[in-house]
Amino acid sequence: MxxxxxxxxxxxxxxxxxxxxxxxxxxxxxxxxxxxxxxxxxxxxxxxxxxxxxxxxxxxxxxxxxxxxxxxxxxxxxxxxxxxxxxxxxxxxxxxxxxxxxxxxxxxxxxxxxxxxxxxxxxxxxxxxxxxxxxxxxxxxxxxxxxxxxxxxxxxxxxxxxxxxxxxxxxxxxxxxxxxxxxxxxxxxxxxxxxxxxxxLLEKEDYLSLIGSRYKQGKNEGVFTYFLDKNADKNKAAEHIAQEISTHVYSCQAKHSLGDLSSNNLEDYKLPAVQDWLASFANAEFVLTDSFHGMVFSIVFGKPFLVIVNEKRGSARFKSLLNKLDGLDYLVNDPLEIINGLKDTKNTESFSSTKLLxxxxxxxxxxxxxxxxxx
CATH class of the missing domain: 3.40.50 (Rossmann fold)
Incomplete structure (x- = not known):
């Protein structure tokens, strides 16, 4: 249920x-x-x-x-x-x-x-x-x-x-x-x-089997962004990270959310398939997100990431998991922290699996x- x-x-x-x-x-x-x-x-x-x-x-x-x-x-x-x-x-x-x-x-x-x-x-x-x-x-x-x-x-x-x-x-x-x-x-x-x-609870391989040929092993696509609440500062933060690690920014979500009424094109509201969304994490060099499950799948696929805390939607779930994994450094309260160089994006490593296991x-x-x- x-x-x-x-x-x-x-x-x-x-x-x-x-x-x-x-x-x-x-x-x-x-x-x-x-x-x-x-x-x-x-x-x-x-x-x-x-x-x-x-x-x-x-x-x-x-x-x-x-x-x-x-x-x-x-x-x-x-x-x-x-x-x-x-x-x-x-x-x-x-x-x-x-x-x-x-x-x-x-x-x-x-x-x-x-x-x-x-x-x-x-x-x-x-x-x-x-x-x-x-x-x-x-x-x-x-x-x-x-x-x-x-x-x-x-x-x-x-x-x-x-x-x-x-x-x-x-x-x-x-x-x-x-x-x-x-x-x-x-x-x-x-x-x-x-x-x-x-x-x-599942292994990375369980998700890779869903992705199939969409997974580009050994090839990093760039900085993947997944934002539930988009804004200019988050986009600037992503561009800053891409510049830091010499790559580009890409996304895989509807151009407009259902709450954004600025487009008359129905295609702008269409969601990419689940498999494409998963593949975007698997193929990323770095992930920037404000989503709980965006954070989770960064961990699943062992990707360096930063998560911008989403106070409106509730921050407890972010902090609880990251605290258990000794990963509170992955949390960002404001995208300006990234833009102003207050977060080290070059040396952000993926989690050790010991505590997660x-x-x-x-x-x-x-x-x-x-x-x-x-x-």
Whole structure:
């Protein structure tokens, strides 16, 4: 049970990775294709009329029904998901979610990874605490690498009260950040373990097999940038690094995000396929990113990198992982640190695998022990 798959590369890859880990252990696995449709996302005639008026006035270039083109814009990702991630039927409301679990018999339900326990990213947060399993005492409830995304408590009083009761029904809980361990204890009254994001449980070779001929072994492409929130300073920082190591800058993402309405060309919003995105890390000489999973795949492929902390989206996940790996020097608070030469980009080395291997072993042990535990 995770967040909707399609637009987010990291979300897709963590779902793929956890399925592969479980399948390799001999389990039959299915990811619930759940996307709770909040009323605010439903198109109305009023919204379309408003957007049409703005477009006619020249204040909007993007197509008025851009979000309705999601399947077309994420076609490459959808093909990857259909081929590599086994999903349930599409479920968009509580009634059908309960119906699915009444019809299908599961031994365990795993929540995670990603920011499944962050209310702003998970409409009807109670379903990510498995509220729909009420009365089903024979199904194991496990949280694997669930994340609150931030190190402060974002739940309302009512959400806290209800989620506390639901969390105490879990058979095993693990979270992705150290701050998550603290939040679980302080606000939910439950113990939890710190584990790795599922993407770090696989080997580099697992991802190279997905990339295939896109991998250019022995040939470094340059400085790869992957920014969730683009701006001029980040671009300047990338150019500075490229100049320092005598190479060029390249990217592999949509020209415009869905929140950027400055283009009337639908192709500008189209996402490159997952495999192309992965290959960009594998082929990089250096990576500059503001994304958690951008940081993760720099580590997976053993690339020198710097990560610009993304305070708006939550910095806890960056700091927690880098702290565990003695890698806080890889963190940049402001791209100006790079532009002004305050970060050494020439001598940034890839991580030693020793600490990562230890965390991987304990994370895999948590999965095995949780699933083997009798209820």
């Amino acid at each position: 995770t967040q909707p798959l399609g637009k987010n590369y990291g979300g897709i890859m963590q779902a793929f990775a956890l399925q592969k880990v479980l399948k390799d252990k001999g389990y039959e696995v299915i990811t619930i294709d759940y996307n709770h449709k909040s009323p605010k996302y439903v198109y109305s005639k009023a919204r379309l009329a408003y957007r049409s008026a703005k477009k006619m006035a020249g204040k909007r270039k993007a197509p008025i029904n851009l979000e309705n083109q999601i399947n077309q814009l994420t076609e490459g990702n959808r093909k990857f998901i259909d081929k590599h991630i086994l999903q349930s039927e599409y479920i968009d409301n509580d009634k059908n979610l309960k119906k699915h679990f009444k019809k299908n018999r599961y031994d365990a339900v795993i929540v995670g990874s990603d920011q499944t326990w962050r209310p702003k990213y998970s409409p009807n947060i109670y379903n990510f605490y498995l509220q729909f399993l009420k009365g089903k005492k024979n199904i194991k409830r496990i949280a694997y690498a669930s994340s609150f995304g931030v190190d402060n408590w974002e739940y309302s009083v009512e959400e806290t009260k209800k989620c506390t009761k639901l969390a105490k029904l879990f058979d095993a809980i693990s979270v992705r950040e150290q701050s998550g361990v603290d939040l679980c204890k302080e606000y939910l009254g439950v113990d939890s373990e710190l584990v790795l994001d599922p993407t770090l 230890s965390l991987k072993k304990s994370s895999l042990y948590f999965i095995a022990e949780s699933l083997d535990k009798k209820i």
